[in-house]
Structure formats: structure tokens, C-alpha cells
Amino acid sequence: MFVAIEDVSFSYPNTQAPALDRFTLDIKKGEVISILGRSGSGKSTILRLLAGLERPKNGRLVIQDETLFDDKTFLQPEKRGIGMVFQDYALFPHMTVAANIMFGLSGMKKADKKRRMHEMLELVELEEYEKRYPHQLSGGQQQRVAIARAIAPNPHLILLDEPFSNLDAELQGKIRKDLREILKKANITSIFVTHDEKDAHILADRIVKLKDGKMDFVGRPCDMLDTFRQEAIAESEEVLKSQPVVNV
Amino acid sequence: MKKLLSFLLVLGTLLVLAACGSSNSSEEEPAETSGDETETASNEVNLYTARHYDVDDELYKKFEEETGIKVNLIKGEADELLERIKREGDATQADLFLTADAGRLHRAKEDGILQSVSSDVLDEQIPANFQDEDQMWYGLTKRARVIMYDKEKVDPSELSTYEALTEDEWAGRVLIRSSENIYNQSLLASFIELNGEEEAKEWAAGMVENFARDPEGGDRDQAKAIAAGVGDVAIMNTYYFGQMLNSEDPEEVKVAESLDVFFPNQDTTGTHVNVSGAGVVKSAKNQENAIKLLEFLSAPEAQETFASVNYEYPVNEAVEPSELLQSWGDFKEQDISMSALGENNAKAILLFNEVGWK
Amino acid sequence: MQRRLANFNIWTVGAVVIILMLFLPNLTIVTGFFTPSNDNWEHMKEFVLRQFVINSLILTLATAFFTILIGLSLAWLIAQYDFPFRRFLKWALILPLSIPPFIGAYTYHGILNFTGAVQTTLREGFGMELDPAYFDIMNLPGAIFIYTMFLYPYVYTITQVYLSEQSASLIESTRLLGKGPWRTFFQVVLPISRISIIAGASLVVLEVLNDYGVVKYYGIQTFTTAIFQSWFGLGDLDTSIKLAASLMGFVIIILLIEKLLRGRRQYSYFSTKVRPLQLIPLSGWKGFAAAGYGMLILSLGFFIPVIQLIDWTILTFGTIPMEEFLRYVQNSVFVAGLSATLIVILALIVGNFARMVQGKYTKLLPKLTVLGYSIPGAVIAVAVVTAFVALDGYLAPVYMAIGLETTLVLSVSIVLLLAAYIIRFFAIGYNSIETGYDKIGTNFRDASRLLGAGPTKTFFKVDVPMMKGAIISGFILVFIDVLKEIPLTLILRPFNFDTLSTKAFQYASDEKIMEASQASLLIVGISALAIVIFYKILEKEMD
Ligand SMILES: Nc1ncnc2c1ncn2[C@@H]1O[C@H](COP(=O)(O)OP(=O)(O)O)[C@@H](O)[C@H]1O
């Protein structure tokens, strides 16, 4: 397995209920995983744990035979080789697009950095925008810069947190397709979080569904349709039951 | 667990540091070798002073020129400077402590930061009653706390003593600053010494009854309040009056000119006087230079400068007060030891609080 | 184990050490509270404490109220409307901060007293002899006026910046929903600027609690009076420390309230999406009313006292020695600049720590450093002297080894003064820096670390550049405060070291306010210059 997540549990300080309860998942190289769930179900928490921004209570994470955390080890985020695209992109407002993308390229010669940066801009189709500042870009362009920035250092794994939530519907459609293409072209293993079924179906190789910090479902998008249908029926029946019948 | 640990770590460090702090204060200075200190070698004198007058600076400069001894200064408020010397302990850099109130000098002595020094020159220049009994400090200038009155509204014959101001005829006519001020504290301290605590308290209570307004501002403000018609008499120090008469502001001069000085208690206990003075610090490194500076400041030349520029009364009897001061006339001073002002200071503050003198 | 240790990197260690050093002097005060009470304490409680506490409460609450009223209304006008002189007022309204309150107090009394300009003009120009009580400013309302006029900029600046950065849509949508300007103000502006108002007002409150110059001169007895009385008057350090500890308790309550009111807010960040507010032009009399209001406040807080100071300077020019003034200026700028720099650096480290740690107790830790701002300067001074004399005691062998004759080195050097400034004013710098950190949130840091940058690189490449505004404003505020500072400078300076403020104080304390005007005017001038520079830099930042 390329990425192995085993039995990861976590709760935020000052809270009772675990934000994530014994989460386990194996991911193949190049696979696109989508994590689906309502708001507050723990989706962002998984990403933060994988990235090393939070410390898990227990569990293990191994990527390509390297242990990123377990009982004995905890690798700092900058050492993990994991890329992340934040919900609001978190592009550094005081740096140009080029500087943002080159930020993660340390230990390279200047010329190599530049080359890589241009490659990335080409990949996300923003060649002309190198000198702009983030606030001079549209939402969709900002998102693409954020992806380029995350991919540039060649991470083992890239995490995307609700990448479409800030975009209008039309743009969403286009970007979804772009994103899948970019990810596949770069052959990067990725996990992206969304609360929108449609995103997951179009983009993902596999879908993980979360509910209250627990894994609720895992499988291919087509498998999910059945469970989803059953669930919806069950839910509507419940609603009907709970409502006193006053129809005249 | 993690957070508890870090909290404990923090707490632990705090305690260790606190323990270090407290244990140190009881430790003896390891470098206690004052015996072989070369006291004459140095050519400077370090002065902690609570007097902020430009005229003092001029005198120090003159001293430097005459003796070649450099005067290093820290100017601050008396109480804080005293506390600083105390905290610095034996290692203090201070050689001489100078302040404008006998009470503070007494406290410095009580706190054990001064040393006894004697010199024929000092004995000749400063009368015995303006020296500390143990020669721990020497007075340098005198200030009288007098009654100022409105020349138009008050006839000096109506005035007699500080005590008389508490009588009914002065109700709503008396002005004086707040009890936070050291000059008032020393005034009441002198009454405690002369008349006992009981009578002193009665006096303070009587004054509060007769206040023209709640105490506010400084001494000059009391004079201005007379001119403004808020009250008719004020208790204040003479040198402020001198400064107002010579002010750059013509309005202030006008105010001062409408007032006159009355020295109270001439037939009884005498007018209250306080001193500016200085004492050599116990662990002074430049003791001889400090004494030289004291001698210089009490010598006729400096004494004349104090009198003419700052309107203070000289302690050196060989020096005449300035013309302005003489024009107010001679007066009988309280006959008490200056130390009494310090001894009774705390009691005076408590009495002020009790009678509600703000 | 390794997982735990990873948390204690160099930043954490640095921050904890800084916090402890800043807190240490306060510790002596906290422990003092638990000593048994003595006669003096009982006496205080019986006769005066009640009135002192009432006075202090009235003074702080009323000042807080009026500074919020003025600060917020001005901030709102400037942030939302366009009217004559708006561009000028926007930065000029900060200027009153450049006048030390005690100088303001002396100056206003100088203007209003019997020989002052107002009464003299009425008397001589118009032959009017009005009851002098009308002009008496030396009372509780007068002190409230003084503090309000010279401290409101704390509320104004913080709130104005905050409001300008608010998303336009928030306010515009309220107006589109048919609410008039007043309802918009009370239902939207007031609640959303709550945080900045509290931040500004708590600085005001701490400043008032700490100040001694104004109330002493005006004859108002406050809690601070009691501290000084028992310490210096009664020679009873125990009682005064007990009082100081009570005051600190009060301040801690204020800090907790501030924390509570801030609540679990969502941190905003330099969003790339915020559109600046479109200014609404005020035409006709409304525009003039707005400009008039701003000008009135500015005149009371700046022009009137400055004109008076200029007048006195002219009157007394040549009567006091001036040769050394250039050196006073150098000294003032040197200590103010150096301590402001140090405070900003330390605040950045502590702020970074506060942001990274989790857990209730450790999060509160940095707040402890704010306590120094609430303690009367003289108390800090003594604590600092004690600490440094002890430190010199430890270092004595070192001094001997390098051949020094004295055992007091640090405690008679400028280091002593700088340390005291840092303890005293850390809160001001920290407040600013903390707001900066709040504003950028943690996302940018996380992003940077995921891109392979360690904490240190992240700090210099991401945090610091993004917080330029907060850093500059923290620097300027501390700079101005040190320039104005009195009790610490007076007591802790090395030999022959005079600054503008000690010089101003020297004359003012001897009731020679006219002679104090030169030094005061220079303080005001330098501070005003700093404010202008600060503003220009910020303006450039905004573009
Ligand atoms: N910093 C935090 N402190 C405490 N609880 C948090 C914190 N962040 C998130 N949570 C809680 O953890 C749960 C999962 O949050 P999150 O992973 O952000 O959800 P999602 O991304 O699926 O919307 C929620 O109940 C949320 O309230």
C-alpha cells in the first residue's frame, strides 16, 4: 500500500466527544480519494492529522514505508512531504503568484525553481499571471495557484479541503474537471474533502463517508449510490413518522 | 497530559526563580572588601537628589570648576531614591543623598543608609539645630510655611496663629493643598511634637471645617485662589511666593502683589520651618568628596545663591537672606528638633486620614 | 517522549523565559497579598479605602465610557463617511496621544485658572468677573476630561483600523435592508467592533489606573494614592503591596472580562476578498457638522494645549538653560526607540507562542505579562532594582574576574531602565502584535509548514511580513509611551541621564509649568512626528 492510515483517533482539547474515532484507510498510489460528510463530521480533522497540524491520540500513518506518526514518532509537518490546499487557499498576500509557488521549493537552484514554477503555471494554465498578487486574481484563479503551490514540491500526497466551496456554480463545474485532469496528469495521490456528493462522484476513485468522526462508508462512487438511496428512503420515512398527520 | 506537563514545567521554573530571588537577599555580598577601597583616588561624587532646581545644577558646576571633582547626578523623588539606595545596599553608588524635607532625612537615618560625618567647616557654617544630633545629615536651606493673606480683605491684625485659623470667623475662607503633600505632613508633625497628638488632630479637623474648597493644586494655586476670591487666607511656603513675584507671567505677578506674608505663632510656638538637607550615604565610596560638596553648599557663596535665586532662607548665619526675604521681616521659628518632623510623619498621615483632610 | 519534546522547540523555550522574566517582578506583589494585615491596613480600611476605591471606579468607568463614545463615533465617521478635512482628521485625531496626561492636566489648569488665558481675557477684555468655580478643572470631572481627551486615541485608532477592514458587504447589506445610519451603527457597527473597542478601552483603563501625576496634582485620592501613602508616608511596604495586589486582582478581572467578551470568535484574516467600504459623502451642513465635531475634539486634545505650551515657551524663552536640550532629545529617542524595538521583538516571540500552544493554562500564560501595565511605575521600579541588585550579586565573581571594582554593574546601567520599560509597556506592544497574529490566523503558517518551511523560516518569511502594520503600530505606541514616561525614568536612570520627560517633570513638579513647556513641546513634537511617519507607512501598506 502507498498510504496506510491505521486506527487514528483524535479529540480537540477541551472537548469530550472524539473528533475522529479509529479511522483506518489504505490508499493506492495515484488514487483520488474523496471524503464526504456533513459539516462538523470531522473531514477537516482528518486532513489536519495527516498533515501533522494536529497530534493524534493514537494510530499510525505510513507513507511509502516511512512512518509519519505512531506511538513513538511524530514528524513535523514540514518534514512530511505532504501538500495541502486550504479551504480559503491561504495564498500569502504579500507574495506574487510566482513567489507563492516557489515558496515550497527549497534546496534548489534559482533557475531550477523558476523552471518548476513555470511548469506548474503551465499545468494550471496561468502562465500570464506570474507577477500578480493574490488579490488581483479571481476565485478560480486563486484556487489554481493554491493547487500549483501544493503540487510544486512534488509531495507524496496532496490534501484538498473543500476546494470548491468558494466558487460559483459555473466555475465549480469547470474547475472540477480541471482538477481531475491536473491530478491525473501529475499522477499524485490525493485526498479531497467535500460536502457535495456531485464533487465526489465526478472526481473520486473511491469515496469515504464520515459521520460524527466515524467511518460510515467506503467504496467506489457507484457502490455508494445504493447505500445512499436506502439511506434517503429511511430518512424520509422517519420524517413522515415524526410528523403528526394533519392533512385533511 | 501534555498540557498539564507544560503547566507544571512553567510553575516549576517560576518557583525556582522565586526561591533564588528570596535567598539572594539574605546572602552576604561576596565582594565585601570596603577596607582596601581606594577612596581618595576617585575624582567624583555621586549625588542622589530630590531637589530639581536649575540653581542647584549651577552650583554643582561651580563646585566642579573649583575642586575638579565631577558631580554625577540622579534626580528623582525623595521616597523612591531612598528606596533605591536601600535596595542597592552596600554596593550602592550613591555618596550623598539630598532632599527638600527634614522628615525624609530623618527616615534615611532611621533606615540606616546614612553615616555620621563631622568637619569643622560644617560645624562653623551650619548651626547645631540644623544638623542631625548624630551628624548624619546637615540642613542646607530653610523654608518657612506661612499664612498668605489678601491685602484688601484681611487685616494682618486679624491673624495670629495657625490654630486661630480653625476658629469660626475663618469658616469657608481657608485655603491649603492636599495632605498628600510632604510640607503639610511636616507641618502637622511639628504640631504633634509641640502640642501632642490630641491637639494636632483637633487643629486638622478644625481646618477641614474651615476649608474654602476641597484641597487641590500646589502652593501657587492657593495663592491664585485667594486672588480669585475663593478664599481669603492660604498656608504656603514662602519661596513659592518669591517665585510668583518674579514670574515671567505678568498675571502671576499681579496675583502675588495682591497678597502679603504673615508669620504666624510669633507669640507662641513660632513659625513652622523645614529644611533642605543632605547626608553622606553609609557605604559612600567617595566620602571625602561628599563632605567637600556639603561644605561647598553651606559656604556663603552657595548660600547666597540659594537665597537670591530660589528665595530660600540660608542656614549659614553669616549670610543675610536676600533683599526680598528681608522685606518680609524677621521671624521666630519653631523650636523643635528637625528629626521630630520625621518621627511624627506617619502619625500625621493617619490623623489627616481620620479627619478627612483630602 | 519524543512527541512531547518536539513541542518544546526554541520558540517555546524563548517565550516561556520571556514571560517569566516579565512576570517575576509581579510575583513579589502577588505573594505580598497573603501577608497578615497590620494596623495600617486596618486604618486604611476604616478611614479612606472606601472613598479611594469609589473615586478610582468612577474615574476609570467614566473615562472608559467617554473614550469609547468619542473614539468609536470618530472611528465610524472616518471609516464610513466622506466630509471636509476627513483625510486630515483621519491621522490627526491620533495626535492627542502625543501629550502626556500630566502635562495636559497642568496645561489645562494653566489655561483655566485665575491667571490663565481664559479668565484673564474675560476679566480684562470684557470686565467679567465670573465665579472661579466655573473654571475649576481640578476635580473628578476635570480629571475624567483630561484622561478622555488624551487617551481616546487608543479606542479611536484600533476601532478605525478595524472598521475600515470590515467587509463592505456586511455594512452595506444592513443599509440595503432599509436600516438608517443610526440603526446601522447600533445594530451592526457597535456589535462587530466590540472586540476592538474592548481592546482600546482596556488600554485606557489600565493607563488611568496606573497614572499618578494627574490625580495627585488635581487632589483626587485614588487607589494609587493609598499605595503611595502606605509605602512612603507610613513606611509600610507590606500594606502598599497588599494594595497593589488588590489592584492587580482588579486588573486580572478586567483581563478576564476582555477575554470572555472576545469569546470564541472566528479569527478573520487578511482575506483577499474584502472590498473596502465605499465612503458615503456627507453634504451640506451634515458634512460641516462631522468636520466640526472632529475638529472640536482635535482642538481640545491637541491644538489648545499645544498653543498654550507654545505661548509659555515664548514667554520663558531664555530663562532656563537650553544648551543640553539636544542631548535630552537624543537620550529620549534612544531609550524610546531601543525599548520599543525590544518590546516588539519579545512580543512577536510570545505572540507566536500564544498562537501555537494549546490548553487553557498555557494560553493564559502570555496574558500575565500584561500585568506590568497595571502596576504603578514606582512599584515596578523597586521590584526591578531589587531583581537587578540580586542579579549583580550573582555576577559579582564575574565582575571581579574581569577586574571591575564595583559589584553593581547592571543595576546602575541603562539596562535597568530598559528592563523596567519592557515590563511596564510590554502590554502595549503585545496587544498590537496579538491583534496582528489574530488577524492572519493560523492558516498561512500551516500552509507554509506544509510547504516545507520550519517554524523559524515561517516566522520570518510569512508571519512578520504579513504583520507589518501591527508591528509598526506596536512600535509607535510603545515609542510614544516611553517618551512620555515619568516615574521609571526618574528613578532608574543612570547618573547624569536626562530625558525630555524628566526635564518636563522637573519643572512641573516644582509648579513651574511655564518652564516645563519647552521640554513638553519637544515630547509632543517628536511623538507627533512618529505618528505622521507611522500613518504614512500604513497608507502605503494599504495600497
Ligand atoms: N479547534 C477546535 N477545537 C475544538 N473543537 C473543534 C476544533 N476544530 C473542530 N472542532 C470540532 O471537531 C469536529 C470536526 O470538525 P471538522 O473536522 O472541522 O469538521 P468538518 O470539516 O467535517 O466540517 C466538529 O464537531 C468541530 O466542532
Ligand SMILES: [Mg+2]
Ligand atoms: Mg471543514
